[in-house]
Amino acid sequence: MKISLNWLKSYVPIQMDVDALADALTMAGLEVEALVDRYEYLKNVVVGRVIGITSHPNSDKLRCCVVDSGKAHVAVVCGAPNVQIDCLTALALPGTQLPDGPLIEAGVIRGAGSEGMLCSEGELGLGPDHSGIMILDASLMVGDSLATALSLSDWVLEIGLTPNRSDCLSLIGIAREVAAIQGNSLSYPVIKLPQGKGDIHQMTSVSILAPGHCPRYAARILTGAGVQPSPFWLQDRLISVGIRPVNNVVDITNFVMMETGQPLHAFDFDRLAGQRIVVRTAAAGESFITIDHKSRTLTADMLMICDGEKPVAVAGVMGGCNSEIEADTQSILIESACFEPAGIRKTAKYFGLNTDASHRFERGVDPEGAVFAVDRAAALMVDICGGILVEGLIDERPIIQKRQPLVFSADAANRLLGTQIDSADMDRMLESVGFTVEPMNPDQRKVTPPSFRVDVSRPVDLVEEIARISGYDRIPTTFPVISAGSTRSTPSQSPREQILRLMTGLGFSETITYSFVHPSSCNYLRLEPGDLRMRALGVLNPLSEDQAIMRTSLIPGMLETVHRNFSMQSRNLKLFEAGNVFISNGQDALPDEIEMLCGLWTGARQEVSWHMPDTACDFYDIKGVVESLLAALHIHHARFSRDTAQSCSYLKPGYASGIQCNGQVVGHIGQMHSETLEYFNIKQAIYVFELDIRKLFAAVPNFQQAAAIPRYPAVARDITLILPKALESGQIIEMVQAMRDPIVERILLFDVFEGGHLPSDKKSLSFRLIYRSAAGTLEDEAVNTHHRGISDKLIQHFDAKLP
Amino acid sequence: MGMSGSKCQPLRSISIQREPANGAKSHRLIHRISDPAFLTAEHKIVEQEIEQILHQAKSELQSVSQTAQIQALSVQYLGRKGLVTQYLRNISQLPPEQRPMAGKRANEIKMILEEALQKALLEIETRLATEDVGIDVSLPGRTVFQGTLHPITRITRQICEIFTAMGFDIAEGPEVELDHYNFESLNIPKNHPARDMQDTFYVSESIVLRTHTSPIQVRYMEKHAPPVKIIAPGKVYRCDSDITHTPMFHQVEGLVVGESISFGDLKGILTAFVHQMFDDQTSLRFRPSFFPFTEPSAEVDILCVMCRGKGCRVCKQTGWLEVLGSGMVHPAVFENVGYDTSRYSGFAFGMGIERIAMLKFGIDDIRKYYENDIRFLKQF
Numbered sequence A: 001m002k003i004s005l006n007w008l009k010s011y012v013p014i015q016m017d018v019d020a021l022a023d024a025l026t027m028a029g030l031e032v033e034a035l036v037d038r039y040e041y042l043k044n045v046v047v048g049r050v051i052g053i054t055s056h057p058n059s060d061k062l063r064c065c066v067v068d069s070g071k072a073h074v075a076v077v078c079g080a081p082n083v084q085i086d087c088l089t090a091l092a093l094p095g096t097q098l099p100d101g102p103l104i105e106a107g108v109i110r111g112a113g114s115e116g117m118l119c120s121e122g123e124l125g126l127g128p129d130h131s132g133i134m135i136l137d138a139s140l141m142v143g144d145s146l147a148t149a150l151s152l153s154d155w156v157l158e159i160g161l162t163p164n165r166s167d168c169l170s171l172i173g174i175a176r177e178v179a180a181i182q183g184n185s186l187s188y189p190v191i192k193l194p195q196g197k198g199d200i201h202q203m204t205s206v207s208i209l210a211p212g213h214c215p216r217y218a219a220r221i222l223t224g225a226g227v228q229p230s231p232f233w234l235q236d237r238l239i240s241v242g243i244r245p246v247n248n249v250v251d252i253t254n255f256v257m258m259e260t261g262q263p264l265h266a267f268d269f270d271r272l273a274g275q276r277i278v279v280r281t282a283a284a285g286e287s288f289i290t291i292d293h294k295s296r297t298l299t300a301d302m303l304m305i306c307d308g309e310k311p312v313a314v315a316g317v318m319g320g321c322n323s324e325i326e327a328d329t330q331s332i333l334i335e336s337a338c339f340e341p342a343g344i345r346k347t348a349k350y351f352g353l354n355t356d357a358s359h360r361f362e363r364g365v366d367p368e369g370a371v372f373a374v375d376r377a378a379a380l381m382v383d384i385c386g387g388i389l390v391e392g393l394i395d396e397r398p399i400i401q402k403r404q405p406l407v408f409s410a411d412a413a414n415r416l417l418g419t420q421i422d423s424a425d426m427d428r429m430l431e432s433v434g435f436t437v438e439p440m441n442p443d444q445r446k447v448t449p450p451s452f453r454v455d456v457s458r459p460v461d462l463v464e465e466i467a468r469i470s471g472y473d474r475i476p477t478t479f480p481v482i483s484a485g486s487t488r489s490t491p492s493q494s495p496r497e498q499i500l501r502l503m504t505g506l507g508f509s510e511t512i513t514y515s516f517v518h519p520s521s522c523n524y525l526r527l528e529p530g531d532l533r534m535r536a537l538g539v540l541n542p543l544s545e546d547q548a549i550m551r552t553s554l555i556p557g558m559l560e561t562v563h564r565n566f567s568m569q570s571r572n573l574k575l576f577e578a579g580n581v582f583i584s585n586g587q588d589a590l591p592d593e594i595e596m597l598c599g600l601w602t603g604a605r606q607e608v609s610w611h612m613p614d615t616a617c618d619f620y621d622i623k624g625v626v627e628s629l630l631a632a633l634h635i636h637h638a639r640f641s642r643d644t645a646q647s648c649s650y651l652k653p654g655y656a657s658g659i660q661c662n663g664q665v666v667g668h669i670g671q672m673h674s675e676t677l678e679y680f681n682i683k684q685a686i687y688v689f690e691l692d693i694r695k696l697f698a699a700v701p702n703f704q705q706a707a708a709i710p711r712y713p714a715v716a717r718d719i720t721l722i723l724p725k726a727l728e729s730g731q732i733i734e735m736v737q738a739m740r741d742p743i744v745e746r747i748l749l750f751d752v753f754e755g756g757h758l759p760s761d762k763k764s765l766s767f768r769l770i771y772r773s774a775a776g777t778l779e780d781e782a783v784n785t786h787h788r789g790i791s792d793k794l795i796q797h798f799d800a801k802l803p
Numbered sequence B: 001m002g003m004s005g006s007k008c009q010p011l012r013s014i015s016i017q018r019e020p021a022n023g024a025k026s027h028r029l030i031h032r033i034s035d036p037a038f039l040t041a042e043h044k045i046v047e048q049e050i051e052q053i054l055h056q057a058k059s060e061l062q063s064v065s066q067t068a069q070i071q072a073l074s075v076q077y078l079g080r081k082g083l084v085t086q087y088l089r090n091i092s093q094l095p096p097e098q099r100p101m102a103g104k105r106a107n108e109i110k111m112i113l114e115e116a117l118q119k120a121l122l123e124i125e126t127r128l129a130t131e132d133v134g135i136d137v138s139l140p141g142r143t144v145f146q147g148t149l150h151p152i153t154r155i156t157r158q159i160c161e162i163f164t165a166m167g168f169d170i171a172e173g174p175e176v177e178l179d180h181y182n183f184e185s186l187n188i189p190k191n192h193p194a195r196d197m198q199d200t201f202y203v204s205e206s207i208v209l210r211t212h213t214s215p216i217q218v219r220y221m222e223k224h225a226p227p228v229k230i231i232a233p234g235k236v237y238r239c240d241s242d243i244t245h246t247p248m249f250h251q252v253e254g255l256v257v258g259e260s261i262s263f264g265d266l267k268g269i270l271t272a273f274v275h276q277m278f279d280d281q282t283s284l285r286f287r288p289s290f291f292p293f294t295e296p297s298a299e300v301d302i303l304c305v306m307c308r309g310k311g312c313r314v315c316k317q318t319g320w321l322e323v324l325g326s327g328m329v330h331p332a333v334f335e336n337v338g339y340d341t342s343r344y345s346g347f348a349f350g351m352g353i354e355r356i357a358m359l360k361f362g363i364d365d366i367r368k369y370y371e372n373d374i375r376f377l378k379q380f
């Protein structure tokens, strides 16, 4: 909200400079977000003396003047009738932005050079007169800035109000805070209502049919008013706080709203059917045209201000075209009402409107302020619009909520704040912002909040007032005395932390991508209809279509990242992300959030170097990463096999595997399917793995006691088998492991050979078996027997040949 | 530039190998002793033979230039089957009166030869050492590239470490959250203007993407009795996107509940945190604000870390940076989780991690965090 310092000064004398005021307001909880010099736009406007006038070569209306700007003689083309030699006037130099006008630039006007502009007070926004240039007092100094010469000075404070402080949505509200800060008092405007004519109660009536939505409705009527532009001072006030003047009637309602915080609405009384007001909820489907000329369809719970026949305003939000003040309006009904906040908010939201009125009603207006505001507006209208006041006031008040006092304990307040403020000081602080304090005993008092503090409903709200007024900086800084935390969690041991450590150690850089993705992502992954990852949760109001569903896999986000990096010429990437995916349980239930790890490798195996050939990474590189990760977590005997790759529709067939630990598939690994890559416009081979972190850590064995280091030497024996190409080497190793030969310590694959003399459907695999006994050194003969036994079984089982 | 491994053998302390590792035999030397039966037990030695061996060894030694040759000579003469060893072994064949002298002489010669071989080896190694230009140590090594953590993760981790060191536990909660936990239980009813403080992504009428990490407070308190001392990091979502807002970002929430926890304690904990996160010179400013779930509420500003309070672009010339929201837990929140408000009090605070990372790393555009440009990521 914008506040003009000059306007503010009409309610409270201000004893500090504007910076100090801004600071003080900020520290009182009314954050001053910006402080703007209102006359900043006049900085290139100076007092100039016209020292030469000649006729314009191409125009009878224009004249060419030479103006002394105090620094130079400036040529200015001027069309004003009142320009005279030697007169002092306002000279706008190039760079000046006139309010609602052009930017002044040096140029040529119909063939004559002009390096500035002589301005009227209207053009400068300093007065109503547009008829000719400003003629300034001859005693002013030529060359002085106009603002200095005329003592024009005002500051606009832009205050970021928190939603609770509706009492500060007005000049008087802010002035009240300033008075409390300075310890002085506030002067309310004095209202002098003239004796009216007739009787309002004979002329009209207000019936509130929805009292729950409208606890109060006050109104006054004027007749014989003249609708005109407002006087300059009124327009100037409104402009200073960013409101556009409309006409005197509307301007007065806005002025009083800014002054008091009470939104007002002026109806053309003669256009109200039946000359009366009915406050009721709308009929569903009813349509209504608001003053912004939009036709709106109403819903049944919306509160409407109606005349004898039809709606004339959306209560508290916006008036209607059918009753708005027009140039020929003579009779005016001024509405000053209280509406229930939640209903107003709902209606305003529904229509996507946020008007000055709805903004205030949503936050709650002072229920005791309605009459003051309507009287203030009526008095101003009599003054300014020349109307005749109708005697009497309508003040329908179906619900009067009496503020109950709160029981406040000074001790409790000090305990909560950690302060030792004297209770008498607390009383004074509360009273300074309008609270009524009635001591019960040395500790407790009954405190009644002022009617405008609709936000105060609990004793703790009073504690905040104390803290705020005494100053947060005066609360001593202490350290909590609390039994040491049980530290149930050791963060560095959390699965996530371990993953982060291991993956960076393996050379992968962490990415964080958005949790929402494009709805087509599931199709891009070529997921089957029954796939769990097809169960995506939609967002009702996404910022864009490509953020419309919650991700069910980390892969689309990773591929987006790859694409973006490729377009920046970064083609060698080792990336990972650890984050949640979301599997929907229907839009009305919380989804399953599953923490996944996704690793991705594309491009070179290692940076270009002198000691290694430049090679691209392949499946076995990414697999090595997974194996290293598993080894670091002490997960041994993980199984990789094509059989477990069923749900890897986004991976290239034959180049994909499940990652199986203890019989459970904890993730997948493989080369990305070219069709998926096409969707992301990627043409380079991409290798990925995805692991379910919870399932992965379920496979981590509890660390048992350390095993003894073997004391006796191992013996190695090799075997080479010729096998069908399609056979997975893992099967051989699994088979050997399944034999559970007690002296087989390990089996490892050390050579794979295809081609050469081998048939095209065959390959040769060479394994090394490490034999060792814990009981003693193995005899060659014994090893040979075991090795022969194992070899024979393998040859037989897999129909293998020896080379 | 020769990079063969043989040249970079270190200078060993001199030790003469008595047995070649590979058992190779130096045939060349055997032939110089003309009689092939020489090495056999049947060979009848004569006293002078040892002088002949010495002479031959010395002349052999003169022509050696490689350490391997020295080793071969050592084996040839002094090894288990070496000439001197054989001579000594066969000394019993000499006439008894010659034996003491011959034995003595043979042992002398053995010593002489050992010394000569040592010396020759030392000379060769010294010579090799001076000739060897070494390796190009400036060539890059075989590095193992270390990956990098995302800046957000780094800052989150740093924040959590500071708080866990102060005895805080870590808590987590769902990112897709019930309206109840995200709003209602935090004293933000439907149709309340406080909802405007957070532009919300909705999944349905009753389900939202959490707009803050505060619902974790409530979920935690529902499950744990006081005292509570937790820190809760996580992703949050708001429908807002520009140079200072991304629709997804990260927060850390803190909650302390106990008997007689005061606003002063809130100031104490946050001051300790800021001093560790930034430095001891970073002063704090607590100013009144409003959050529906705390009362009193405070916005916490820190002295601008860029300009130290002089005023700059980052702090919009104010000298202060808003980094934390905080306050004493609102009694309505305690009531919602069934805590006894007459007995317990507490405070809560929250901060945006992106904001802190921006200050720590001098990042000016929040969107950089989620573009994941590898050239950006690799800097952290």
Ligand SMILES: [Zn+2]
Residues within 6 Å of the ligand: B304, B305, B306, B307, B308, B309, B310, B311, B312, B313, B314, B315, B316, B317, B319, B320
């Ligand atoms: Zn700064």
